[in-house]
Amino acid sequence: xxxxxxxxxxxxxxxxxxxxxxxxxxxxxxxxxxxxxxxxxxxxxxxxxxxxxxxxxxxxxxxxxxxxxxxxxxxxxxxxxxxxxxxxxxxxxxxxxxxxxxxxxxxxxxxxxxxxxxxxxxxxxxxxxxxxxxxxxxxxxxxxxxxxxxxxxxxxxxxxxxxxxxxxxxxxxxxxxxxxxxxxxxxxxxxxxxxxxxxxxxxxxxxxxxxxxxxxxxxxxxxxxxxxxxxxxxxxxxxxxxxxxxxxxxxxxxxxxxxxxxxxxxxxxxxxxxxxxxxxxxxxxxxxxxxxxxxxxxxxxxxxxxxxxxxxxxxxxxxxxxxxxxxxxxxxxxxxxxxxxxxxxxxxxxxxxxxxxxxxxxxxxxxxxxxxxxxxxxxxxxxxxxxxxxxxxx
Numbered sequence: 296x297x298x299x300x301x302x303x304x305x306x307x308x309x310x311x312x313x314x315x316x317x318x319x320x321x322x323x324x325x326x327x328x329x330x331x332x333x334x335x336x337x338x339x340x341x342x343x344x345x346x347x348x349x350x351x352x353x354x355x356x357x358x359x360x361x362x363x364x365x366x367x368x369x370x371x372x373x374x375x376x377x378x379x380x381x382x383x384x385x386x387x388x389x390x391x392x393x394x395x396x397x398x399x400x401x402x403x404x405x406x407x408x409x410x411x412x413x414x415x416x417x418x419x420x421x422x423x424x425x426x427x428x429x430x431x432x433x434x435x436x437x438x439x440x441x442x443x444x445x446x447x448x449x450x451x452x453x454x455x456x457x458x459x460x461x462x463x464x465x466x467x468x469x470x471x472x473x474x475x476x477x478x479x480x481x482x483x484x485x486x487x488x489x490x491x492x493x494x495x496x497x498x499x500x501x502x503x504x505x506x507x508x509x510x511x512x513x514x515x516x517x518x519x520x521x522x523x524x525x526x527x528x529x530x531x532x533x534x535x536x537x538x539x540x541x542x543x544x545x546x547x548x549x550x551x552x553x554x555x556x557x558x559x560x561x562x563x564x565x566x567x568x569x570x571x572x573x574x575x576x577x578x579x580x581x582x583x584x585x586x587x588x589x590x591x592x593x594x595x596x597x598x599x600x601x602x603x604x605x606x607x608x609x610x611x612x613x614x615x616x617x618x619x620x621x622x623x624x625x626x627x628x629x630x631x632x633x634x635x636x637x638x639x640x641x642x643x644x645x646x647x648x649x650x651x652x653x654x655x656x657x658x659x660x661x662x663x664x665x666x667x668x669x670x671x672x673x674x675x676x677x678x679x680x681x682x683x684x685x686x687x688x689x
Contacts, residue, residue: 297327300666301356301391305334305402306539307344311570312420312473313397317353319663326667329389333359333378334402335540342567357385361405367542371401378405386413392671393418393444397472399426399435400539407441416675418444418666420472423452425610426588429508443675446472446662448592448650449612460680467665470658471592471650476574478656485579491572492534494563499635500532502576503551504587507543508607515543516550518622522584522604523554525627526562531635533584534576535564582634584627591617595648600634602627615646 300320304310320328330353335341337360348355361378363370386394386409394410396403397420410417419442426432439445439456445466447453453468489496505522507515526533535551538544548564555562568576574593577583582600583590586608590601595614603617604627613619618639620630633639648654669675 297325298393298667298671299327299329299389299391300393300395301329301331301386301389302395303331303333303403303406304336304348304397305400306336307342307347307567307569308539309397309400310336310344310348311476311573312471313395314351314473314570315475315479315659316395316472316662319659320666321353323663323667326663328353329356329391330354331357331359331382331385331389331406333381333406334362334400338362338540341537341540344567344569347567347569356389359385361402362540371542375401375405378402379408382406382409383413386410386415391415393666395420395666396438396442397421399424399429399431399438401430401434401541403438404434407438411441414676416444416671417442418446418662420446420662421448421452423447423449423455424612425455426607427609429607443678444665444669446665450652451612451649457681458683460682462679462681465675467661468652469661470652472658472662473570473593474596474648474651475656475659476570477593477596480571480574482578483575488572488575488579491575492563492565494532494534495560496532496580498532499530499581500534501526501631502573502580502583503533503535503585504538504583504589505547505585505604506539506587506607507541507547508586508605511606513543516546518605519547519550521622521624522627523550524624525631526584527558528624528628529631531581531631533562534580535562536568536573537564537566582631584631592648592650595646596651598640598643598646600639600643602630602634612649614648616643 320326332345332355336345359381361374363374395418422439445456447468448471450468453466457463538547555564577597577599584602594601595616601617603619618630620627
């Protein structure tokens with residue numbers, strides 16, 4: 296009998312990271328892939344990206360429409376309530392043997408809690424990371440404690456998971472699965488990308504992606520205004536992508552839209568680039584600006600300079616391509632100048648990506664093999680707490 300692996304995807308972002316794992320599970324005759332799409336995938340304002348999954352040839356077993364687009368914390372809490380009820384029914388219908396979750400978005404809590412109560416082992420990808428400016432921090436670590444199998448992106452993150460009491464024999468630091476794209480795709484040239492974007496790429500051009508810092512109240516508007524001011528003062532062109540569905544995300548999107556509408560020959564906003572085009576932008580554009588984790592995980596493999604703005608990624612492992620900046624426009628302008636300098640770009644030629652330990656594009660394969668071979672028994676449900684020995688006293 297095939298082992299049923301249920302993979303839940305909440306947005307275009309995690310779908311791109313999960314893509315090759317979905318393919319690996321789908322192609323293995325010993326496994327039965329179940330896909331549940333929820334969150335931003337089903338929201339028209341974020342491109343209704345569930346269609347992208349279907350275009351890629353995957354069958355979606357369940358669609359859970361839980362996102363209440365109010366743009367505030369109250370709407371987020373109500374969305375969690377809808378999700379909890381919905382996923383209890385989904386898992387009872389599908390009866391998966393393992394549930395796979397990636398990351399730290401609040402939607403994952405609505406999935407992890409029903410799976411835990413229904414005694415379905417959770418495999419969690421990208422645990423052990425830190426993001427001190429966002430509620431994602433608490434959500435990520437909460438899911439770690441509910442999960443039974445862990446696939447952190449680095450050895451350091453794996454140590455953190457063990458420090459939280461998880462069994463070292465269930466922690467597998469294989470790397471970031473989203474990097475498999477880089478080894479398997481054909482990258483477009485800058486000229487081809489220009490044609491597809493229908494946007495001129497002459498001169499220095501930035502990819503800008505900025506999300507709300509969810510532990511800071513009502514700060515998103517001023518923060519994105521400072522970034523837009525810095526982009527204009529730096530004299531560069533920019534390709535913008537929309538913010539996520541977190542509270543204040545709509546504020547960011549509205550301000551970017553107004554900015555791009557005012558200067559349409561220099562700036563363009565995209566609702567959803569998709570994984571393929573997004574990676575082409577990371578490969579061909581001149582720098583990245585914002586606070587997306589892609590600047591830390593994917594960008595190093597493509598030697599892309601990144602100006603990381605604010606606290607959203609504070610505490611995460613960073614390669615040499617990342618330049619940290621505060622929220623002041625003049626500080627962002629200064630770091631843009633550094634990122635575009637030949638001296639800085641020369642230093643990135645021999646840079647190693649800490650999220651890609653094997654450098655062979657087989658992270659998803661390794662994860663799939665572990666999901667297939669790991670014994671599903673009482674030990675996955677009745678977890679023991681692993682105590683860590685500390686030497687010395689503080």
